[in-house]
Amino acid sequence: xxxxxxxxxxxxxxxxxxxxxxxxxxxxxxxxxxxxxxxxxxxxxxxxxxxxxxxxxxxxxxxxxxxxxxxxxxxxxxxxxxxxxxxxxxxxxxxxxxxxxxxxxxxxxxxxxxxxxxxxxxxxxxxxxxxxxxxxxxxxxxxxxxxxxxxxxxxxxxxxxxxxxxxxxxxxxxxxxxxxxxxxxxxxxxxxxxxxxxxxxxxxxxxxxxxxxxxxxxxxxxxxxxxxxxxxxxxxxxxxxxxxxxxxxxxxxxxxxxxxxxxxxxxxxxxxxxxxxxxxxxxxxxxxxxxxxxxxxxxxxxxxxxxxxxxxxxxxxxxxx
Numbered sequence: 001x002x003x004x005x006x007x008x009x010x011x012x013x014x015x016x017x018x019x020x021x022x023x024x025x026x027x028x029x030x031x032x033x034x035x036x037x038x039x040x041x042x043x044x045x046x047x048x049x050x051x052x053x054x055x056x057x058x059x060x061x062x063x064x065x066x067x068x069x070x071x072x073x074x075x076x077x078x079x080x081x082x083x084x085x086x087x088x089x090x091x092x093x094x095x096x097x098x099x100x101x102x103x104x105x106x107x108x109x110x111x112x113x114x115x116x117x118x119x120x121x122x123x124x125x126x127x128x129x130x131x132x133x134x135x136x137x138x139x140x141x142x143x144x145x146x147x148x149x150x151x152x153x154x155x156x157x158x159x160x161x162x163x164x165x166x167x168x169x170x171x172x173x174x175x176x177x178x179x180x181x182x183x184x185x186x187x188x189x190x191x192x193x194x195x196x197x198x199x200x201x202x203x204x205x206x207x208x209x210x211x212x213x214x215x216x217x218x219x220x221x222x223x224x225x226x227x228x229x230x231x232x233x234x235x236x237x238x239x240x241x242x243x244x245x246x247x248x249x250x251x252x253x254x255x256x257x258x259x260x261x262x263x264x265x266x267x268x269x270x271x272x273x274x275x276x277x278x279x280x281x282x283x284x285x286x287x288x289x290x291x292x293x294x295x296x297x298x299x300x301x302x303x304x305x306x307x308x309x310x311x312x313x314x315x316x317x318x319x320x321x
Contacts, residue, residue, distance in 0.1 A: 037202025059085025136161025263315030
């Protein structure tokens with residue numbers, strides 16, 4: 001997998017768990033539990049002696065898992081990790097020699113930074129994606145937004161202090177490529193072989209990263225006359241009437257269509273911060289995009305789409321939050 005392909009994979013997945021493991025024999029069951037929960041990527045940190053063998057075991061037994069090494073503090077450790085099967089390298093800080101070794105050997109690397117000076121050093125080494133660490137204590141989402149001004153093309157993997165209560169804040173931040181976290185793979189869960197709990201937490205983490213929120217229901221009508229009648233009925237319940245060219249919005253929660261549209265009965269609209277990521281997520285659950293419905297913003301990012309599949313006669317509609 002090339003660097004471009006890897007980082008696109010990271011974006012689409014949305015979260016890359018950071019794993020500290022003390023027993024390499026538990027690495028494969030851990031990987032299988034994570035994949036069952038929908039997450040097929042892991043950063044195994046070199047904070048324990050078991051890291052090298054854990055990477056080797058996962059690489060050999062679970063080839064569909066994209067496994068990398070974290071806490072890689074020098075070129076020798078990077079070489080050891082790659083020899084064991086690591087497909088990417090992550091570090092807490094920026095060691096130019098480690099970055100150079102990775103670049104020379106075509107190994108994707110994401111060193112840690114938390115200041116503009118460190119970012120500029122990373123850019124000078126040819127990197128366009130860096131790890132923002134420790135995220136929360138370095139200013140969190142506010143700092144990331146501030147860094148987006150002087151470094152508009154830079155993307156970040158974010159790790160440190162991220163948990164279910166704030167992960168959606170990071171997922172909504174434009175310059176965040178993917179999120180690192182350890183709450184779904186905590187050491188005590190691994191040690192206790194709580195594989196079902198790890199699977200559940202991985203599933204929950206993926207749902208949280210999508211940031212899906214229901215926004216309105218659309219109701220199909222035969223023509224404008226019928227739509228106006230339906231709108232007047234809703235108005236009797238105190239809803240504000242907001243006429244448009246193709247539909248009439250009642251407050252912001254009901255869209256009365258002036259003609260038949262997608263869905264046998266209408267559509268259900270959900271908003272999310274990153275349509276490409278959520279399309280990838282829902283694609284694994286059997287939803288396929290209706291290509292003619294896709295619209296893009298000025299930056300080429302998807303802002304609207306519908307799916308081919310219906311739920312209860314309603315088409316599913318995504319809009320950018």
